[in-house]
Amino acid sequence: MANVNPYHLMFLFLGLTTSLAVGLSPHLFIHFLSIGIFSLISFHVTMKTIPSLSEKFVKAQVTGVDMCKPNGKPIPEAMGVIAGSVFLMTMSLFIPIPFLQFDKTYLINENFLTDSIKLSVPMINLKARVFDDLQFESLIAALLSICCMVLLGFVDDILDLRWLHKLTLPTIASFPLLTVYAVTYNCTWVLLPKPFSFALNLGIFYYVYMAMMAVFCTNAINILAGINGLEVGQSLIISISVLIYNLIELSSTVWKVHLFSITFILPFICVSSALLWYNWYPAQIFVGDTYCYFAGMTFAVVGILGHFSKTMLLFFIPQIFNFLFSCPQLFHFVPCPRHRLPKYNSKTNLMDNSYFEYNPKEVKFLGWFCLKFARTFKLINEETISSTKIKCTNLTLINLVILWSGPKREDSIVRRLLFIQMASSACAFFIRYYLVQFIY
C-alpha cells in the first residue's frame, strides 16, 4: 500500500464522517469537530509511535516469527498496546471536552476586593453540554473496562496466560461496565420475536448475558486471527459498520447513545487504521492478543452502553461461524493440533491448507456427527492415509477459504476474508432494517 498516503485517506474518511454526522444533527457541530480532531491526532500519534518504538520491542525481545514468510526474521509483537494506549490517552484528554466551559472568577473573595485589585483567574467549569452526567459515568466506566483489557492483553502477550484466565478476566473487567449499566439504565427487558411478541424481564440474567457478550467479543476476534492484517482488518470493518449504524440512528430519538458510541468508535477506527498500515502484508509488526482484547472490549462496550448488543452480534457473523465451526476441535471431539493456521509453502510462496489427523475408529459420536455434517456442506477436505489414519483440513474459516478458492498468497486470503466480513455486514444491515419487521 506504499503508493497511498494514509493521511489523505484519513482526512477523506474523517471529513466524510464529520460532514455526514453534522448533516444529521447540526447542533452537534463542535462536538463532532472535536472528536474528528482528536481522532486525527490519535491516528498521527499511532503512525509515528509504532516505528519509533519498534526497536525497543525488538530489544526487549517482545517479538514473534512470521510463520508464513520464507525468512524467519523476528517481528515486534504485541504492538496493539501502542494502539490501545494512544486510544486511552486520547479519550482521557477528550473526556472533559463535552463538558468543558471556562469562566472567569475572582482570585480572592469578593468581600476583600476593592475595585482597583479585582484580579481574576480562569476557572474550569464543567457543565453537561452534550452528554449528561449519566453518560459521563458511562464514558469513564467504559474506558476502565477497555484499559483493564489492554493491560490484561499485554500481560497475556508477555507471559502467555492460560485459557482459564482468558475467560475469567474479561468477565471481571466487564464489571465496571455492568455496574454503570445498572446504575444508569438498568433496563433488562427483552422483546420476544413473533409469535410471542411480549417483553420478558431477564433481570439478573440480562447481566449474565452482557458479561458473556464481553467475553465473547474479546475472544471471537482472537480466534479468527494469525495471518497478516486479519485481526485489524476485521475489527476495522466491524467498527466502520458500527459507525454507519450509529450515523443512521443519529436521527432517531435515542441519538444520544449513538453519539456516545461514535465518540468511542471514531478514535478506535483511527488507531486501528494506523496499526493496519504497518500490519498489512508483508507485516512489519504484529498486533498480539493485546489488540484483539482491546478491539473486542471496545465493541462490547459500545454494544452494551449503546443498547444495540443484538445488532452488534449481527456484525460478528463470520466470527460466530468461525467459532461454531471450530467447536469440534476446541472441545476436542476431534483432535486439535497446536497450530491450526494454514501452512506456508516456501516453494510456491502460497498458503496451503493445514491438516489434522484422526483415527476413524477412535472418533466418538459427536466428532463423527460434526465431520459428517461438515462433509455434507463441503466444509472440509479429507484424505485417507491408511485404514486407521485420515487427514482432514483444520476446522477454521481461514482453511475453508483456502479450500474453496485454492492455495493463494497470504494477502489474497486476507482480502477474501475481509470481503466475507463486509458481505456479512451488509447482510446484518439487511436483517436489522428489513427482515426485522417480519420478526418483531
Added chain:
Amino acid sequence: MANVNPYHLMFLFLGLTTSLAVGLSPHLFIHFLSIGIFSLISFHVTMKTIPSLSEKFVKAQVTGVDMCKPNGKPIPEAMGVIAGSVFLMTMSLFIPIPFLQFDKTYLINENFLTDSIKLSVPMINLKARVFDDLQFESLIAALLSICCMVLLGFVDDILDLRWLHKLTLPTIASFPLLTVYAVTYNCTWVLLPKPFSFALNLGIFYYVYMAMMAVFCTNAINILAGINGLEVGQSLIISISVLIYNLIELSSTVWKVHLFSITFILPFICVSSALLWYNWYPAQIFVGDTYCYFAGMTFAVVGILGHFSKTMLLFFIPQIFNFLFSCPQLFHFVPCPRHRLPKYNSKTNLMDNSYFEYNPKEVKFLGWFCLKFARTFKLINEETISSTKIKCTNLTLINLVILWSGPKREDSIVRRLLFIQMASSACAFFIRYYLVQFIY
C-alpha cells in the same frame, strides 16, 4: 520472616482496622465488613499468584539481576503488575457492593399475568446506600487513572521508556481524575496561612497543581528505590499513615471522603503486604516500576479525591528530601553516574557507599554551592584523589544512611530507611494536628 504467618498478621490488622472503623461509625458496619473481606481475598490471591506466576516471568525473561547479592541469579521483575491487577480486579468486583440491592421483579409485564403464572426473577437494583452518585463517578475515575498507570508501568518495565514519557504520561493519566474533580467538587479555593488568612481561588492553576501532584507521587517512590523491600516498605508505611489519618477523620463532618479513601487504601495495603512478603531481603521477586507507579497513583488519587493533598504531601517528607537532595545530580549540576545505588561488598556482605567523581575546576557555581551546602551539614563524604579529581558519595538518602551509620547489611539499611519513613509520618501527624493551629 519465615517464622511469622502472614495470614495471622493480616487477620490481626484487618480485624483491628475494621473494629476501629466500626467503633467510629457503627452504621457503616456492613460496608467495612465487605471492604475487609475483599481486602483479605486480595491478600490471599496475591500471595498465591506471585509464586505460581514467577516461573512464567522467568520464562518470558522478565527478570532482573540483584546487584546487591553475591550470586547473579535472575529474579522475576515487574511483579507489581500482579499486585496492581489483583487490586484492580478486587475493586472492580467491589464497585457494585456499596450500591447493590436485590429486588424481585416479575418475569413478564404484569398486565399479561394471571395469578397462577406469577413468575419472578431476581433483579439487580443499585441504589446509593453508602456512597452517593458523585462518589460512584469518583470511584470509577480513580480506578481508571490507577489502571492507566499500571499499564504504563508494565510497558515501561518491559520496554524501558524515556524520561519524557515518565513525566507526560502520568499527567495524561491523571486527566480522568481531574475531570471528575471538576464535575463533582470543583473547589479550587486555598486557605493562605497566617498572617494573610484569606482564601485564594487558584482556579485552573489548582488543576495544574493536582496534575503535578500525580506526577510527583508516581516518580517520588520510583527515585527512592533499588534495594530489597524499600519501594513496597515505604509505600506500606505511607498507606498505613493515610489509613490512620482517615480513621481519625472518620468522626469529622467530611467522613465520606475519608471512607472513600479507606475503600482504596485497605486493599492497597493488603496487596502490598503480600508483595513485601516476597520482596523482603533476600528478595525472591522485584516489584519494578509498575509497583512504584501503581502506588504513587493510588496515593495521588486518594489525596486528590479525599481533599487532603497537602496532608498527603506531609507523608512524603523522606521522598521530598531525597528528591531535593538528588536534584544537583538529576539536573547535572554535578556528574551523575548511571547507577547511584550503594555498592555491594562481596567480601564483607555489607553495602558500602557508592561514589561519583568530579573535577573541582569544572564544577559550575550551582554545583559548587550545592556541594558546599551538603558539606556543611555532613550530607556527603569526599575524598581527594588528585588535584583534578575528587570522589564524593552519591546524593541519595540511601547513601546518606550508610554514610551516617557505616556499612550495613542490605536489610539493616532498609530497616533504617523505613524507620525514617515512620518517624516522618509521626512528624506529619504532629504538624497536621498540633502545629497547624499556629499556622492557619
